Amino acid sequence: MATTARLTAIASVILGLALVLSVPTAKGSGLGALVGGVGVLVLVVGLLYGLTASVTAAAAAFVLQMAIISALPVVLAPPPWAQTVLIVLIVEFASASFAARTRQIDPIRMVVRAMGTAVVAGGVVQVLSLLLEGSEVSGVLVRALGVGALVIAGGWVALVWRRSTLTDG
Amino acid sequence: MKAVATPRLRAYVTAGLVGLGAALAVGDPGPALVGTALLTLAIVGLATRSVPSMTARIDTAPESMVEGGEYRIALHLESDRRIGPLFVEVGLEDMDVVSTVGGRLVDGSTLSIPSLDRYSEAAFTVAPLGWGSKALGPLTVYADSPLGMFELSHVVPGVQHVVVLPEESTLRRLLKPLETNLHVGELVSNRRGAGSEFADLRPYQHGDDPRSINWRVSSRAQRLWVNERHPERNGDVVLLVDAQVESDTDTEWLVDRAVRMAATLLRAHARHRHRLGLVTLDGMCRWVYPGMGESHRRRTMEQLMAVTPSKVLWEAAERAVARAARRPAMVIALTSLLDPNLAGLMHSLRRSGMDVSVIEMDVESVLPAPLDEARSVGRRIWALERERLRDRLASEGIPITVWRGDEPADVPIARLEQWRTSWRRRLG
Numbered sequence: 001m002a003t004t005a006r007l008t009a010i011a012s013v014i015l016g017l018a019l020v021l022s023v024p025t026a027k028g029s030g031l032g033a034l035v036g037g038v039g040v041l042v043l044v045v046g047l048l049y050g051l052t053a054s055v056t057a058a059a060a061a062f063v064l065q066m067a068i069i070s071a072l073p074v075v076l077a078p079p080p081w082a083q084t085v086l087i088v089l090i091v092e093f094a095s096a097s098f099a100a101r102t103r104q105i106d107p108i109r110m111v112v113r114a115m116g117t118a119v120v121a122g123g124v125v126q127v128l129s130l131l132l133e134g135s136e137v138s139g140v141l142v143r144a145l146g147v148g149a150l151v152i153a154g155g156w157v158a159l160v161w162r163r164s165t166l167t168d169g
Numbered sequence: 170m171k172a173v174a175t176p177r178l179r180a181y182v183t184a185g186l187v188g189l190g191a192a193l194a195v196g197d198p199g200p201a202l203v204g205t206a207l208l209t210l211a212i213v214g215l216a217t218r219s220v221p222s223m224t225a226r227i228d229t230a231p232e233s234m235v236e237g238g239e240y241r242i243a244l245h246l247e248s249d250r251r252i253g254p255l256f257v258e259v260g261l262e263d264m265d266v267v268s269t270v271g272g273r274l275v276d277g278s279t280l281s282i283p284s285l286d287r288y289s290e291a292a293f294t295v296a297p298l299g300w301g302s303k304a305l306g307p308l309t310v311y312a313d314s315p316l317g318m319f320e321l322s323h324v325v326p327g328v329q330h331v332v333v334l335p336e337e338s339t340l341r342r343l344l345k346p347l348e349t350n351l352h353v354g355e356l357v358s359n360r361r362g363a364g365s366e367f368a369d370l371r372p373y374q375h376g377d378d379p380r381s382i383n384w385r386v387s388s389r390a391q392r393l394w395v396n397e398r399h400p401e402r403n404g405d406v407v408l409l410v411d412a413q414v415e416s417d418t419d420t421e422w423l424v425d426r427a428v429r430m431a432a433t434l435l436r437a438h439a440r441h442r443h444r445l446g447l448v449t450l451d452g453m454c455r456w457v458y459p460g461m462g463e464s465h466r467r468r469t470m471e472q473l474m475a476v477t478p479s480k481v482l483w484e485a486a487e488r489a490v491a492r493a494a495r496r497p498a499m500v501i502a503l504t505s506l507l508d509p510n511l512a513g514l515m516h517s518l519r520r521s522g523m524d525v526s527v528i529e530m531d532v533e534s535v536l537p538a539p540l541d542e543a544r545s546v547g548r549r550i551w552a553l554e555r556e557r558l559r560d561r562l563a564s565e566g567i568p569i570t571v572w573r574g575d576e577p578a579d580v581p582i583a584r585l586e587q588w589r590t591s592w593r594r595r596l597g
Contacts, residue, residue: 052176052179053176053179055176055177055179055180056176056179056180056183056184058180059180059181059183059184059207060180060183060184060187062184063184063187063188063191063200063203063204063207064187064191066188066199066200066203067188067191067192067194067195067197067199067200068195070195070197070199070200071195071196071197076199080199080202080203083203084202084203084206084207087184087203087207088207088210091176091177091180091181091184092177092317094176095175095176095177095180095317098175098176099175099320103256103258103311103320104256104258104275104276104279104281106254106275106281109254113316113317117210117316120210121206121207121209121210122206124205124206124209125202125203125205125206128202128205128206129198129202132198132202147193149189150186150189150190150193153185153186153189153208154186156212157182157186157208157211157212157215
């Protein structure tokens with residue numbers, strides 16, 4: 001059990017480092033790498049001291065890193081779908097590491113599920129990017145619609161969570 | 170079952186919302202795509218949540234076990250819907266899992282079950298390690314929700330206690346109580362009464378049973394003579410287990426030996442229908458009055474298995490011995506004689522007319538060799554003091570023998586019997 005927890009923690013940290021080190025070397029990308037680096041650091045500290053919130057913080061940091069790089073006039077590398085795959089794998093392995101500390105987990109099933117989830121998430125990103133390709137959206141109305149969608153999505157998740165009567169561990 | 174969100178759910182929701190927000194802030198759809206994908210995972214995970222209602226219990230478990238044996242512990246699992254792969258963990262104190270049924274053993278005492286379709290039975294075959302009162306439980310069942318967004322768990326917190334008895338040594342002979350009680354048994358009593366063992370002849374008296382007339386003697390003597398007989402009775406046996414230990418020594422092992430011998434004696438005397446009592450001298454000093462029957466035997470064994478090597482409270486010990494050991498009981502003390510107070514107790518029992526015997530555990534076998542000459546002299550003085558203690562006990566008619574580490578359980582019993590025979594001869 002301890003071995004599984006250690007291996008999955010190491011795997012998530014390695015993937016996090018890979019994500020940070022893969023940022024393009026362009027002017028301004030240092031800020032993105034810094035945010036990603038802080039995410040990896042938080043993840044390492046969390047995995048060492050058993051802080052489950054570090055997974056959330058690291059995942060948010062990696063998304064922010066991507067947002068910062070995408071604002072720069074450089075080609076985003078790795079592409080969004082690959083970054084999604086990496087973020088999902090990091091989250092899956094880090095979560096499995098925390099689970100394996102308190103109970104038994106099936107390592108094979110865990111790896112298969114992580115891979116499957118990552119592939120599905122990457123696929124969703126790729127499908128969406130293909131749909132958006134060639135279209136250009138801008139303007140105040142579009143931004144207002146985006147904020148509205150964000151509020152609705154957040155509210156819906158919160159509502160489902162509350163109605164599910166599930167506890168947050 | 171109880172469902173608890175795993176870190177991945179919070180991570181996907183937060184990172185998803187951050188992605189959408191960041192996309193708006195930087196004016197690029199890239200982070201929004203990633204955020205949407207992560208939120209999609211979270212939403213699917215929430216939507217496919219399913220918290221089944223579950224019942225789990227230890228269905229069959231033996232009330233007592235014997236070291237070295239193998240025992241089946243059956244589990245009953247029931248759910249209102251199908252659950253995917255699940256793990257069942259049972260607390261098994263000091264027990265080795267030999268085999269399992271209905272699942273694969275993945276760790277110490279955790280069973281991996283591929284799926285639970287409403288009802289399932291699983292079982293562990295366990296082999297207890299060491300005697301004593303062992304805990305069985307709690308029982309924990311856990312599984313993951315689809316996509317692993319929630320951890321489902323069901324805990325049955327109760328703990329059962331199973332008494333694990335030591336392996337029984339073979340005893341070919343037992344010390345017979347010198348006095349008997351009034352219950353029918355296998356011992357030939359010294360008293361006269363209805364029985365099968367011939368005792369003596371006496372002239373016929375009014376009221377004697379005509380069936381007891383010895384016609385052969387009567388015809389020779391020209392008057393009526395009757396046979397007197399010894400009745401068959403049982404005896405009271407009180408075992409006194411001394412759990413005194415010395416710090417920084419291996420004297421705990423001697424307590425282990427004493428308990429093993431006591432368990433063997435209890436079982437052997439129970440087979441001879443003797444009434445059994447027990448006094449355990451440890452930090453608690455508890456006692457069980459002499460008695461018979463299955464429930465009494467179980468209570469006695471439970472107390473014996475609860476013996477804890479520790480310092481003995483001698484005031485409490487005196488009270489316990491005075492309560493449980495009364496005539497006509499035979500007292501067998503199993504002790505390391507580490508404290509002279511035990512010898513004092515034996516003396517007072519003997520003076521009150523009790524039949525007392527002492528089996529001494531061989532302390533010297535567990536002590537390390539003296540490191541220097543001074544310590545060696547100290548050890549010799551200590552050994553002489555112990556020898557004097559033994560002589561004092563023996564001079565009062567208390568048979569005492571040292572049970573060496575390599576001797577079977579039969580040997581000290583045989584020596585005590587021999588000692589008692591020679592003592593009786595000496596007294597004429």
